[in-house]
Amino acid sequence: MTSSLRQTPRTVSHAIALEILRRGARTYGVVGNGNIYLASELQLLESPYTDMRHEAGAIAAADAHYRATGDVAVATTTYGPGFTNALTPLSEALAARIPLVYVAGVEPFVDDTLRPRAMDVDSLGILNALKVRTIIAGPTSAEAAVYTAFEFARDARQPVVVAVPHNLVDAQLEREAIEDGVAHELPVTTSLTDTAGADDAQRAAESIIEQLQNAERPLLLVGRGVVESATAVETKLLGDRLGALFATTAMARGAVDSEWSLGICGGFAQRGRLETFRAADVVLVLGASMNLLQMRKGTVFNSEAKILRVDWDPTPKASALRAPFIQVDQLHRVPLEQLLPVMLQELGDADSAGVTRDKKTWRETIGQIPDAEDEALDPGCFAERGDDGKLDPRHVLRRLDTLLPQERSVVTDGGHFLGWVGKYLSCPDPQATVLVGGAIMTIGLGLSSATGVATARPDRFTALISGDGGTQMAMADLGPFLNAASQGAGGALFVMNDAAYGAEVHQYVPKGLEEQPMLLDEVNFAEIGRAFGVPGLRVSEPEQLADGGELAQFLADHRGSACIVDLVISRVPVADFLKE
Structure with a gap:
């Protein structure tokens, strides 16, 4: 590889491949006329490359790769x-603030503009409508285009498209442009960077501390921003100093290891802890989007609670598109790695000055965190079966939590079952929770995103939890997932099979809509791996989920390889995020 890095770039595709290699980035791709030269150059350079089967899967896998590792990956299509x-997962990456580089084939570039043919679309028009930054790579800018794309993606936490016109894929580079190293963003680029800068950390810290110290029941809501800024230790210290309670978003669960955590906030919150969430009088939100699901459609906090939000987005115009679902009383635009040390210093100065609290902390008042579940609050929550006799999905996930290897990545597709995964299936750290599709509420990206996770983290067992509808939608990338999961620690596709689009059933049948379009044919997913040489097991009885039972033995027999488990679940229980 060292000798490859010393090569002088020759063509547009060779230059792009060299820059990807220098970054040490993995590429996920589906080849076609528009990117076959790039795929060939990546292969010749021995740059890490994973073949996908659907273009949406290439983007989703690159997205998931970042979520699992923090390393920016590349996707490529024709x-x-x-x-x-590729547009649906690209929209997801933008909404979820996931950095990735998408090298896309586009229309020929003639006379300083793109000239669509019959098979083309207005690529730049579409990307501008999505507000995705786009850079044209040609003979005068190929290396610099990819360099700029990686830098912007990382700094702005956004996907960036490197557009390669079809007639330039094998064009020779212009030698003077190689030395120039300037990325020419022509003819269109969408730049959302604001140079106004952040708020003053000292003033923000003083304002926030005053509110928290005056609070009776302060709560710290920890988002993915805490994970990405590596400030979990400081966040925990802050909460401990204040006697505050913690909660996390789904993507930050496990970020703060504390007995005083309420768990996931919002639609995935434990029912037994909702009243505690609603008792908070001051909520400090650290690096969370405060979207509809995180805010439980506006019901997770008391309407009288004061909401303080800290969120640093270097692209505030894009941030405006992601406005919080509920009203914020104070917004502080400052990086957490700047703010939290100042806040801790301020609290330390107060202690040194002999400032003491004249009231009990919230922790002292409540004594302990309430139980997560309560039969009185949620009748039937401990049942093994639903009223229709099929397995209760909550029981299934509790048992999976016990039976699966503890060192695991939990990848979740979208669907009704999603409301229980975060409650019952634990993860070792935030990067072990991967949900691609949640930001724009799409399903069908599970198999491709699990491919990215299994490839990026082969040291962990990859548990993909998917619904029957989403699995069938994503079937194109079953092969790549099973191949990736066959390496390292292994992995499995667990299909939560209720023979329906369950979310639609529970939302719209009660409104009088016809149920039939929401139902799916019965499929035995345990059989679908046979063509790939992968074993499967159908689970329909509680006894199969017992310690030492059939599922436990099946997983043990196939440790370190891939397998498929079809879980026949009841569609009677309704997840909380659909109830409210």
Whole structure:
């Protein structure tokens, strides 16, 4: 590889591949006319490359790769239909603030503009409508385009598209441009960077501390921003100094290891702890989007609670598109790695000055965190079966939590079952929780995102939890997932099979809509791996989930390889995020 890095770039595709290699980035791709030269160059350079089967899967896998590791990955597709197939996961990456570099084939570049053919679409028009930054790579800018894309993606936490016109994929580089190293963002680029800068950390710290010290029941809501800024230790120290309670978003669960954590906030919150959430009088939100699900459609906090939000987004115009679901009383735009040390210093200065509290902390008042579940609050929550006799999904996930290896990544597709995964299936750290699709509420990205996770973290068992509808939607990338999961610690596809689009059933059948379009044919997913040489097991009885039972033995027999488990679940229980 060292000798490859010393190569002088020759063509546009060779230059792009060299810059990807220098970054040490993995590429996920589906080849076509628009990117076949790039794929070939990556292969010749021995740059890490994973073949996907659907263009949406290439983007989703690169997205998940970042979520599992913090390393920016690359996706690549051809032009036209290959490009349009990638738009849903690209929208997800933008909404979720996931940095990735998407090298996309686009229309030919002629006379300083892109010239669509019959099979093309207006690629730059679409990308501008999505507000995705786009850089054209050509003979005068290929290396610099990729360099700029990686830098912007990382700093702005956004996907960036490197657009490669079809007629330039094998064009020779212009030698003077190589020395120039300037990325020419022509003819269109969408730049959302604001140079106004952050708020003053000292003033923000003083204001926030005053509110928290005056609070009777302070709560710290920890988001993914805490994880990405590596400030979990400081966050825990802050909460401990204040006697505050903690909660996390789904993507930050496990970030703060404390007996005083209420767990996940919002639609995935434990029912037994909702009243405690609603008792908070001051909530400090650290690096969380405060979207509809995190805010439980506006019901997770008391309407009288004062909400203080800290969120640093270097692209505030994009941030405006992600406005919080509820009203914020104070917004502080400052990086957490700057703010939290100042806050701890302020609290330390107060202690040194002999300032003492004249009231009990919230922790002292409540004594302990309430139980997560309560039969009185949620009748049937401990049942093994639903009223229809099929397995209760809550029981299934509790048992999986016990039976699966503790060193695991939990990848979740979208669907009704999603409301229980965060409650019952634990993870060793925040990067072990991967949910691609949640930001825009899409399903069908599970198999491809699990491919990215299994590839990025082969040291961990990859548990993909997917619904029957989402699994069938994503089937194109079953092969890549099973191949990736066959390496390292192994992995499994667990299909939560209720023979329905369960979320739609529970939302719209009660409103009088016809149920039939929401139902799916019965499928035995345990059989679908046979064509790939992968074993499967169908689980429909509680005894199969017992310690030492059939599932435990099946997983033990296939440790370190891939397998499929079809879980026949009841569609009677309704997840909380659909109830409220």
